[in-house]
Amino acid sequence: MKKRFLSMLMASAMCLSLAACGGGANNDGGGSAASGSGTGGGDELITVGFSQVGAESDWRTANTESMKSTFSEENGYKLIFDDAQQKQENQITAIRNFIQQDVDYIMLAPVTETGWDTVLQEAYDAGIPVIIVDRMVDVSDEELYTSWIGTDALLEGRKAAEWLNAYATAKGWDASEINIAHIQGTMGSTAQIGRTQGLEEGIEKYGWNLLSQQCGEFTQAKGQEVMESMLKQYDNINVVYCENDNEAFGAIDAIEAAGKKVGTDIKNGEILVISFDTTNAGLTDVLEGKIVCNVECNPLHGPRAEELIKAMEAGEEVEKLTYVDEEIFAYDDTVKSVTATNSLDKEGEYAVTKLTQEILDGRAY
Numbered sequence: 001m002k003k004r005f006l007s008m009l010m011a012s013a014m015c016l017s018l019a020a021c022g023g024g025a026n027n028d029g030g031g032s033a034a035s036g037s038g039t040g041g042g043d044e045l046i047t048v049g050f051s052q053v054g055a056e057s058d059w060r061t062a063n064t065e066s067m068k069s070t071f072s073e074e075n076g077y078k079l080i081f082d083d084a085q086q087k088q089e090n091q092i093t094a095i096r097n098f099i100q101q102d103v104d105y106i107m108l109a110p111v112t113e114t115g116w117d118t119v120l121q122e123a124y125d126a127g128i129p130v131i132i133v134d135r136m137v138d139v140s141d142e143e144l145y146t147s148w149i150g151t152d153a154l155l156e157g158r159k160a161a162e163w164l165n166a167y168a169t170a171k172g173w174d175a176s177e178i179n180i181a182h183i184q185g186t187m188g189s190t191a192q193i194g195r196t197q198g199l200e201e202g203i204e205k206y207g208w209n210l211l212s213q214q215c216g217e218f219t220q221a222k223g224q225e226v227m228e229s230m231l232k233q234y235d236n237i238n239v240v241y242c243e244n245d246n247e248a249f250g251a252i253d254a255i256e257a258a259g260k261k262v263g264t265d266i267k268n269g270e271i272l273v274i275s276f277d278t279t280n281a282g283l284t285d286v287l288e289g290k291i292v293c294n295v296e297c298n299p300l301h302g303p304r305a306e307e308l309i310k311a312m313e314a315g316e317e318v319e320k321l322t323y324v325d326e327e328i329f330a331y332d333d334t335v336k337s338v339t340a341t342n343s344l345d346k347e348g349e350y351a352v353t354k355l356t357q358e359i360l361d362g363r364a365y
């Protein structure tokens with residue numbers, strides 16, 4: 001931001017000294033990143049480097065799309081997008097490239113929480129503001145990033161656990177009858193840490209049985225593989241807690257291939273699948289009763305990140321942390337709402353919406 005204002009000042013000084021300033025010059029701020037479509041002066045594109053985790057899930061695809069459509073040239077941005085293929089070392093390399101290209105802003109969707117101090121210090125020393133999106137970073141000095149925007153994964157996990165308790169209670173199932181298979185997301189990611197903690201607190205509080213806990217890496221293929229191995233090991237699984245929709249798709253395939261049924265009633269031998277994300281395909285499974293409860297993780301961060309950049313461009317202070325409001329959808333209306341505590345220790349009541357085709361049709365992702 002500081003660098004950008006400086007380069008704008010320098011540009012106007014150059015215009016003055018030349019007495020005339022023709023359009024069409026590239027304004028790539030001393031780097032090489034900006035394309036030639038900026039017209040100079042006030043029309044200069046804002047250069048943003050975005051290091052994306054990868055393309056592991058439907059959620060991620062929606063998130064990438066939101067960022068790309070927001071940070072377009074028509075909107076005044078030159079976006080340098082990098083897909084890290086779920087590898088932190090690729091993200092670190094991408095950030096170093098952004099610094100070298102002297103971008104105006106860096107956006108980072110970090111694969112895991114730890115391991116960012118060195119590279120974020122480099123961005124800080126270069127005077128480039130860093131916006132963290134989606135997952136969080138765990139750094140020794142919070143000054144190393146300017147702002148974070150994303151999901152409250154712990155609250156999501158707690159919502160799911162409270163939903164399971166309320167549903168089981170309404171059905172008259174004893175806690176000792178609940179046998180859970182837990183498919184975790186990428187280990188060390190905010191989404192995994194929070195959703196795992198939410199479930200583990202529920203297990204501690206209500207006394208359900210946790211049969212198995214394995215990592216499904218947030219992908220359909222791994223979710224299926226892990227579920228297959230769990231089904232071979234245990235014949236009494238009746239709840240599968242998947243940490244995202246793609247893991248749930250894989251788990252459902254594995255359950256059905258094993259001749260078992262997903263559904264809503266453990267007394268009928270059905271297996272309840274709980275998931276996160278509420279992507280279009282995930283909610284389609286909710287409508288069909290294959291996923292009984294799906295807790296939203298909203299991926300549409302593009303416009304939110306742009307708001308932050310606009311505020312910074314206007315010289316305004318921005319919030320350090322912004323949590324996005326999210327919903328809960330279920331196959332039926334057995335549970336109307338749940339009470340859960342968020343990451344800021346604030347208790348709230350959250351409505352559970354019985355999904356309909358109309359609601360699904362009206363959703364943006």
Ligand code: AHR
Pocket residue numbers: 056057058059060134135191218243244245246276277297
């Ligand atoms: O960090 C958000 C999580 O990452 C989403 O739940 C998942 O689908 C994605 O891969």
